[in-house]
Amino acid sequence: MFVNVIGLGYIGLPTALMMASHGVEVVGTDYNEKVVERLxxxxxxxxxxxxxxxFQNAVRAGIRFSTSYEKTDMYIVSVPTPYDEETKQVDATYVVAAVRNVLQVCHKGAVVVIESTISPGTIDRYVRPEVEKAGFKVGADIHLVHAPERIIPGNMIYELLHNNRTIGADNREVGERVKQYYASFCQGEIVVTDIRTAEMTKVVENTFRAVNIAFANELARICRHDNMDVYEIIRICNMHPRVNILQPGPGVGGHCIPVDPWFLVGDYPELTNVIGASMRTNASQPAFILERIQDIMKQKGITDFGQVGLYGLTYKEDVDDVRESPTAQLLSLKVNGATPQFKTFDPFVERDIAQNQYHDFDRFLADVKMIVIMVKHHHIREDWSRISDKVIFDCQNICPLEGVFHI
Ligand SMILES: NC(=O)c1ccc[n+]([C@@H]2O[C@H](COP(=O)([O-])OP(=O)(O)OC[C@H]3O[C@@H](n4cnc5c(N)ncnc54)[C@H](O)[C@@H]3O)[C@@H](O)[C@H]2O)c1
Incomplete structure (x- = not known):
């Protein structure tokens, strides 16, 4: 078993390390020299x-990291798949570029597994033609597989070991072969199906999450409009045996939920009314939060955005991933043509990525009158007395103090 994992980001790196730690010979490839140097x-x-x-286990087991692609039995492609801003369709440019490079080095019989999230039909539209263009025959010389990933940052290692997985292949024998590689570490059930079903299931899973989050966010807006307590209402509704409403929040971030459902909207614009509306609802949630901040400032006589501190820059709690985070979305909004000069702090983000960003929590607190809890990092929950003298707008419904404002 010899595997070349292409793309050593949030998904490719742990996957490569996991396989290497479980008896698979692995070389990890990334075109970013800095990533490879650091590893x-x-x-x-x-x-x-x-x-x-x-990582230490994998290094002891002999994993190597390189900027070049190598001749191996199997390739796992785990590169970004954004959406095209205009068409909303999947942007397969990174996947196609990686596959082209693989085809320059691979031998006949190799299996190319796309792990990146892709919309249904992406392999047919973008990957199969590349294989044929390179002079190979799909299914005879090169085998194509889609094995989407479900892990969540913050619990990646546990989920890699325990989640169920899906493997889509043109023929059962190849699917079963790839399953053996994943079964080297995965203790969950591994379902083998066809490629298009595997493509669609991954996108549907994230769409399910997006639609349900949008529903909670919309309820929050209705309740705010008529001064009802959305959390109490959801709590009571969820006592119904067939109701399970999610919690509203300041928006959605990360590389999956604000992105993948757009693939379906882009490919099936006439058929995605609920999905499209949900994506727009979630995307506009930071603007709703900004309005709410202004309302609370007015009520409390705070006139300067510089006296308001946004707590949390990441897209979820207890991770350092800031991609598409609701706070970043909020910071890009304008009030009367100008960007509000909020102060910002995140215990997980060491580099400077936002305006007026503090790296010392006490100094941050000393400079703000109002704090907006955007992310429920464990850090803020350790000691509420630190912020008890502030005006608190809790977008996560975690603060037990009296007089806290909610969404
Ligand atoms: N991050 C998540 O939580 C998550 C969860 C499930 C699925 N996914 C999916 O996994 C895929 C990868 O996401 P990610 O979060 O790991 O992205 P990432 O940006 O963290 O990592 C991608 C890596 O690929 C490298 N790369 C890009 N093109 C390359 C090429 N041609 N050759 C070599 N290296 C290349 C980049 O330098 C980068 O290091 C995406 O399709 C994403 O939707 C992500």
Whole structure:
């Protein structure tokens, strides 16, 4: 078993490390030299519980990191798949570029697994033609597989080991072969199906999440409009045996939920009324939060955005991933043509990525009158007395103090 994992980001790196730690010979490839240098110097590239230990295990087992592609039995492509801003369709440019490079080095019989999230039909439309263009025959010389990933940052290592997985292949035998690689570490059930079903299931899973979050966010807006307590209402509704409403929040972030459902809207614009409306609802949630901030400032006589501190820059709690985060979305909005000069702080984000960003919590607190809890990091829950003298707008419904404002 010899595998080349292409793309060593949030998904590719833990996957490569996991396989290497479980008896598979692995070389990890990334075209970003800095990523490869850092890994080769013995350091991981992002923080995640259990990642460093897994990394050490994989290094002891002989994993290598390189900027070149190598001749192996199987390739796992785990590169970004954004959506095209205009058409909303999947942007397969990174996948196509990686597959082209693989085809330059691979031997006949190799299996190319696309792990990146892609919309149904992407392999047919973009990947099969590349294989044929390179002079190979799909199914005879090169086998194509889609094995989408479900893990969540913050619990990646546990989920890699325990989640169920889907493998889509043109023929059962190839699907079963790829299943053996994943079964080297995955203790969950691994379902083998066809490629288009595998493509669609992953996108549908994230769409399910997006639609349900949008429903909760919309309820929050209705309740705010007529001064009802959305949390109490959801709590009571969820006592119904067949109702399970999610919690509203300041928006959705990360690389999956604000992105993948757009693929369906882009491909099936006439058939995605609920999905499209949900995506727009979630995308406009930071604007709703900004309005709410202004209302609370007015009520409390705070006139300067500089006296308001946004707590949390990441897209979810207890991780350092800031991609598409609701706070970043909020910070891009304008009031009367100008960007509000909020102060910002996140215990997980060491580099400077936002305006007026503090790296010391006490100094941040000393400079603000109002704090907006955007992210429910464990850090803020450790000691509420630290913020008890502030005006608190809690977008996560976690603060037990009296007089807190909610969504
Ligand atoms: N992050 C998540 O939580 C998550 C969860 C499930 C699925 N996914 C999906 O997994 C895929 C990868 O996401 P990610 O979060 O790991 O992205 P990422 O941006 O963290 O990592 C991608 C890596 O690929 C490298 N890369 C890009 N093109 C390359 C090429 N041609 N050759 C070599 N390296 C290349 C980049 O340098 C980068 O290091 C996406 O399709 C995403 O939707 C992500």
């Amino acid at each position: 080769n110097s013995g350091h991981t590239t992002f923080s995640e519980e259990g990642l460093d230990e897994l």
